[in-house]
Amino acid sequence: MGNKNYKGLMVREAxxxxxxxxxxxxxTEALPAGxxxxxxxxxxxxxxxxxxxxxxxxxxxxxPHTPGIDAAGIVEESSAKDFxxxxxxxxxxxxxxxxxxxxxxxxxxxxxxxxVRKPAGLSLRESMIFGTAGFTAALSILxxxxxxxxxxxxxxxxxxxxxxxxxxxxxLSHTGYSITALNSPNDESEFLKKIGAKHVIEPSxxxxxxxRPLLKERWNKCVxxxxxxxxxxAIRSTSGYxxxxxxxxVISPDLKLTVFPFIxxxxxxxxxxxxxxxxxxxxxxWDMIAGQxxxxxxxxxxxxxxxxxxxxxxxEIKAGSHRGRTVVNLxx
Ligand SMILES: NC(=O)c1ccc[n+]([C@@H]2O[C@H](COP(=O)([O-])OP(=O)(O)OC[C@H]3O[C@@H](n4cnc5c(N)ncnc54)[C@H](OP(=O)(O)O)[C@@H]3O)[C@@H](O)[C@H]2O)c1
Numbered sequence: 001m002g003n004k005n006y007k008g009l010m011v012r013e014a015x016x017x018x019x020x021x022x023x024x025x026x027x028t029e030a031l032p033a034g035x036x037x038x039x040x041x042x043x044x045x046x047x048x049x050x051x052x053x054x055x056x057x058x059x060x061x062x063x064p065h066t067p068g069i070d071a072a073g074i075v076e077e078s079s080a081k082d083f084x085x086x087x088x089x090x091x092x093x094x095x096x097x098x099x100x101x102x103x104x105x106x107x108x109x110x111x112x113x114x115x116v117r118k119p120a121g122l123s124l125r126e127s128m129i130f131g132t133a134g135f136t137a138a139l140s141i142l143x144x145x146x147x148x149x150x151x152x153x154x155x156x157x158x159x160x161x162x163x164x165x166x167x168x169x170x171x172l173s174h175t176g177y178s179i180t181a182l183n184s185p186n187d188e189s190e191f192l193k194k195i196g197a198k199h200v201i202e203p204s205x206x207x208x209x210x211x212r213p214l215l216k217e218r219w220n221k222c223v224x225x226x227x228x229x230x231x232x233x234a235i236r237s238t239s240g241y242x243x244x245x246x247x248x249x250v251i252s253p254d255l256k257l258t259v260f261p262f263i264x265x266x267x268x269x270x271x272x273x274x275x276x277x278x279x280x281x282x283x284x285x286w287d288m289i290a291g292q293x294x295x296x297x298x299x300x301x302x303x304x305x306x307x308x309x310x311x312x313x314x315x316e317i318k319a320g321s322h323r324g325r326t327v328v329n330l331x332x
Contacts, residue, residue: 003029004076007330008105009310011053013063019055021311026066031101031109037077038089038110041124043103043328044070044131045310046163050317052097059098068328069096070131071103072124080112088118090286092132093275104310106330116283122290128327129302130289133163136274138285138293140164140223140245141171143270147243149177149221156180156218156234159225159250160197161188163325166301168223170195174295180219182206182230195297208233213258214265228252240265247272301325306332 010024028037052060052067060067075087083089094114096102101109118127130138144155155172159165160181172179173196181197183189189200207229208215217239224231224244228251235244235257246269261267277285302325305313316322 003027004107006106007307008066008101008107009053009068009307011055011060011063011065011067013055017055019053019063021053021314023307026105028107028109031107034109034111035078035080036075036083036089036110036112036115038071038073038091038108038115039076040068040071040073040103040106040108040330042072042128043068043330044128044133045313045317045322045326045328046070046132047317048132049097049102049104050314052102053311053314054318061099065099066101066105067097068102068104069093069098070128071096071108072118072127073108074124076107078112080115083112083115088124090116090118090124090127092116092135093277104307104328104330113279116279116286119287119290122286122294125304125327125329126294126298127286127289129298129325130167131163131325131327132274133325134167134289135285136247136272137164137167137171137223138289139274139277139281140168140247140270140272141293142281142285142288143245143272144221144223144243147221147268147270151176152178153221154178154180154219156182156222157197157225158182158222158230158234159184159248160192161323162225162250164225164247165223166191166195166324168225169197170295170297170301171293172223173197175292182226195301203230206230206233208236211256212236213260217265224248226251228254229256232256235261235267235269238265238267241267243268243270245270245272247274302327304329304332
């Protein structure tokens with residue numbers, strides 16, 4: 001089929017290590033090889049997108065480049081047997097938006113092995129309210145569900161007002177669990193209560209740097225997004241035969257611990273990697289998001305912006321002043 005012209009955010013290295021962002025007229029001819037061409041209707045913004053848009057070589061090695069690790073849209077062309085033109089699909093992570101032209105352009109071309117069939121019960125736009133952050137929250141909760149959850153479990157969520165944390169609190173409170181949310185340094189307690197946290201605790205009452213190998217048992221499960229001393233405190237205060245998930249390093253990638261939470265309390269620590277999550281688990285997690293985990297206040301966690309406002313929103317992410325989930329409407 002013929003090439004199409006489209007609009008996308010293009011990041012260029014104008015001078016060595018100086019990057020510019022602009023909306024440019026692009027052609028599908030220049031997209032990488034892949035067996036599925038997708039017309040992207042919605043994307044969403046993540047910290048990684050900001051890094052890619054600002055020349056971070058740990059995320060994107062080669063420029064010019066279109067960022068966007070999340071995309072939801074409609075199959076335009078496919079030579080893959082599993083997908084046909086018109087199918088509604090979601091693509092998050094793998095290499096999308098890193099070194100493969102990403103969801104902040106109106107078209108992407110990707111291998112069909114990266115493509116998730118959008119489940120019924122979730123619109124394309126709603127799938128991007130979740131995006132990689134929501135998918136990561138859901139992967140964390142799926143691990144805990146598989147481990148074994150009891151209705152009386154007390155569950156700690158750290159980084160609770162952030163993208164991953166707020167969706168974890170929302171899914172867990174919507175499904176009936178009692179949540180303790182760790183407040184952020186900028187007091188978000190009102191917001192956390194609104195999305196269903198039963199208790200809100202302050203970092204100063206939680207983060208323990210004393211080096212004690214075990215702390216008082218306070219909860220049985222934890223979704224951690226912060227890493228560092230927060231994750232260490234969470235593991236040391238999880239009760240016997242409980243479980244903790246680890247997905248982030250907002251505070252630090254370091255983890256100071258002894259083996260005692262594991263060998264004296266039988267605590268289990270799960271790593272969460274959304275990027276290379278195998279496809280059957282990926283599809284199962286999206287099916288859960290579209291089904292019993294779809295919480296009714298989802299719209300309140302997000303705002304929608306057009307492509308032309310993305311650079312401004314990236315600046316907010318960079319400055320740490322960005323709140324909630326931002327959905328990008330590629331055709332607005
Ligand atoms: N493993 C994976 O596949 C995967 C996927 C997605 C994301 N991640 C990682 O998961 C982490 C969370 O991502 P996100 O999108 O939720 O980030 P986010 O939206 O920036 O949220 C971070 C949260 O942590 C809070 N916070 C920051 N410093 C804190 C401190 N010292 N004590 C207590 N709270 C603090 C922030 O509060 P303020 O807003 O008030 O500062 C915010 O609520 C990141 O490290 C990200 O890279 C991993």
